Amino acid sequence: MAKTKKRTATSHRSTDSTGLPPGWIRVESRSKPGAFFYAHPATKRTQTEHPGQRQVRSKRPEGPRRQKAEDEAKGSPLEVEDTEDPAEKAERLRQEAEAAEAEEAARQELVRQQRAAKRALLKADEKKEDEPGSDEERELVSKEELEKWKEDEERREKEEAEAERRRKEEEERRRKEAEEAERRRIEEEERVRKEREEEIRRIEAEKIALWKARTAMARKEAEFELAVSRERQKKEEADKRLLEAERVRQALLEKKQQEAEEETKKAEAELRRKAEAERLRREFEAQNQQNERIPEPSDPISVPCFDVFKSGNRIGRFILSPSQKSWTIGRCPPVDIRAGHETVSRKHAQVNRQGCFTFLQDLGSAHGTVLNGQKISKNTLEP
Structure with missing residues (x-):
């Protein structure tokens, strides 16, 4: 064994x-x-x-290694994922x-x-x-x-x-x-789809909002135009009322002016009565004195005019416009020919043109109107 x-x-x-x-x-x-x-x-x-003790490295040369950035070194797998x-x-x-x-x-x-x-x-x-x-x-x-x-x-x-x-x-x-x-x-994918749908809904909402805004703007413009039209109508009515009130006020003013004129006439009549003797004396002296002859103007006159003389001297000339038919002579406006003398009334006389003839009319003056040495009757035309 x-x-x-x-x-x-x-x-x-x-x-x-x-x-x-x-x-x-x-x-x-x-x-x-x-x-x-x-x-x-x-x-x-x-x-x-022993194969588990160390790793066998490759004999091939290694290439340059890229250094990792801080964000890459600190990044977690979840972030990469x-x-x-x-x-x-x-x-x-x-x-x-x-x-x-x-x-x-x-x-x-x-x-x-x-x-x-x-x-x-x-x-x-x-x-x-x-x-x-x-x-x-x-x-x-x-x-x-x-x-x-x-x-x-x-x-x-x-x-x-x-x-x-x-x-x-x-x-x-x-x-x-x-x-x-x-x-x-x-x-x-669901999130992208929802975002796309949300974007579509947002765009539709923006379009609707824009349409509503335009509609509201058009409505506001129409309302504004209507309000402006109403305001214009109200203003026209107010202007009419103001014009009517102005007419009434003007009528009242004219009435007051007429009353004042009547009072003035009464006062002037009183003055005339007081100065009757003086006036008669002056008229008498004027009749006795030789009428003062006014010389013909030396400068050429191309249009009709009205000259004012004082003490034999011309102190003013008023052109008689061809487009006007009558001119008022007086001391205070509104008159066409103003003569600032104490014997001249506010509305003393009136010059009227009829065709190729010219007439002088007394307007009820206090001292009267004399033409070529003759006194003109009131409210009569003298050529």
């Missing part, structure tokens, strides 16, 4: 695989007993350093889910290959135990190594189960993110 020799637990080439990334295994070197290396069956890569297009985000999440599924399938394939490699190693060890040979040449697996291998397998299965659970959670999270992105996209 062959004797077996116990070996330490670290002699198995698949043990001490704690912290290995998925797909990597720890293998004992056949050329150097007691040495180990790490292999990746899927990619056929081997290395002496809010600015991303919902459709692009959904597509990105779908691609990430497909990549995760492909990665998980590759990982499961690597685990399957790793298990197959382990089974092949175990079978090879069992064959070596069955073959005759020296104890030093045989590689026996102790119970401790078997227990350790079982513990490693259980731990790896637990890790795989945990990885499966995490994968499902990640898929669920991505599915929820995709649903959330879809929900946000729908909400964004």
